[in-house]
Amino acid sequence: MRIGIVCPYAFDVPGGVQFHVRDLAEALIRQGHHVSVLAPADEEMDLPDYFTVVPGAIPVRYNGSVARLTFGPRVAARVRRWLDEGEFDLIHLHEPITPSLSVLALWATTTPVVVTCHTALVRSRALQIAYPLVRPSLEKIDARIAVSEDARRTVIEHLGGDAVVIPNGVYVDGFASAEPDERWTGTPDAPTIAFLGRLDEPRKGLPVLTAAIPTIIERFPGARFLVAGRGDAGRDAAIEALGDLAGSVEFLGSITDEEKASLLSSADLYVAPQTGARASGSSSSRR
Incomplete structure (x- = not known):
């Protein structure tokens, strides 16, 4: 299967979502799938060959943190090109309404879509602003995953519908043998x-x-x-x-x-x- 994974957060500053995306991609590759990851990053970063990077991320305060996101017409064109060239059977979007690559991919894709939601929020001005922009595209989502019960509640309250809770996996071997x-x-x-x-x-x-x-x-x-x-x-x-x-x-x-x-x-x-x-x-x- 040809799988495209989209990460909204830049790999320039490591974080849990980014490395969940990386680990998921490598697990799927080991199972024999063709995987491509689209993510913001500096073009000179040393990332695996299965990454397609989009430069120009800017820091934005989001959910008590500072996320590095990228958006705009040029970025949207790169997303569309990645989708066209990838000929994917499935698109897996992380944080589908964070205003970055995942939103742009959701707008553009006609491929079956799975989303994973990591964030837990009670109230969010960013989500309130983003929701009208993505609402017409939410019907494209075929399956929703939440990484915790708190994230699931955020999906229900902000996206509508429900989600299956699948906690993030952890590679324990490296820790056990350290x-x-x-x-x-x-x-x-x-x-x-x-x-x-x-x-x-x-x-x-x-x-x-x-x-x-x-x-x-x-x-x-x-x-x-x-x-x-x-x-x-x-x-x-x-x-x-x-x-x-x-x-x-x-x-x-x-x-x-x-x-x-x-x-x-x-x-x-x-x-x-x-x-x-x-x-x-x-x-x-x-x-």
Whole structure:
């Protein structure tokens, strides 16, 4: 089967949806399908051959985050060309009403369509604006997937109809076989506590961890905190809030897939104090 997958979010800044798309594509390829992924990205990015990239994504505040999206007449023309050249049997759109490539593909395609919705929202001005634009095309959708019950409720409330809940898959082998790194391995007197997430997005929970660190250190004076993720503003705010305790936190910056697995294998405790606005439970393969 020839399958076209559309990701609305740019691969320049990694995120859970992007890597769900990548992993799904590779799983389908291993099953013998021909797969092409259309996604925003810099043309010089090192992506697999099955990607078709659309440059020119711009940052847009969306659902408590900053998403890099692309839209406009030129982009629409590239989407139509990708659809024509692909001769797909099935189109799989992710986040079908996020104003980016998925909306443009939904407008243009005459091929059977499956959509996966990752986002959980109670109210969304962006969705209210986008809905009239995509409403005429919603009848093209043949099957809806939601990655969580919260995402399913968003589908019902904002898209109409229902969705089958299929949680994101996780490749566990790489984590199960990961070797601990002595840099991140704790001891009974100095346990290590790991955090993964974008540091400048409060919903990821770094401020929650920062507020808890004084209490943790009071009980475990040798505790060491390993914080991985991008976001200079979030890092600086955490350092300022911690004051003299900032020396107990090591900011690792962005880490690779292999380093992420090793970090989780090494730490004594992983904390994920997300505060909401997450539907999928998916985690970025590279923070």
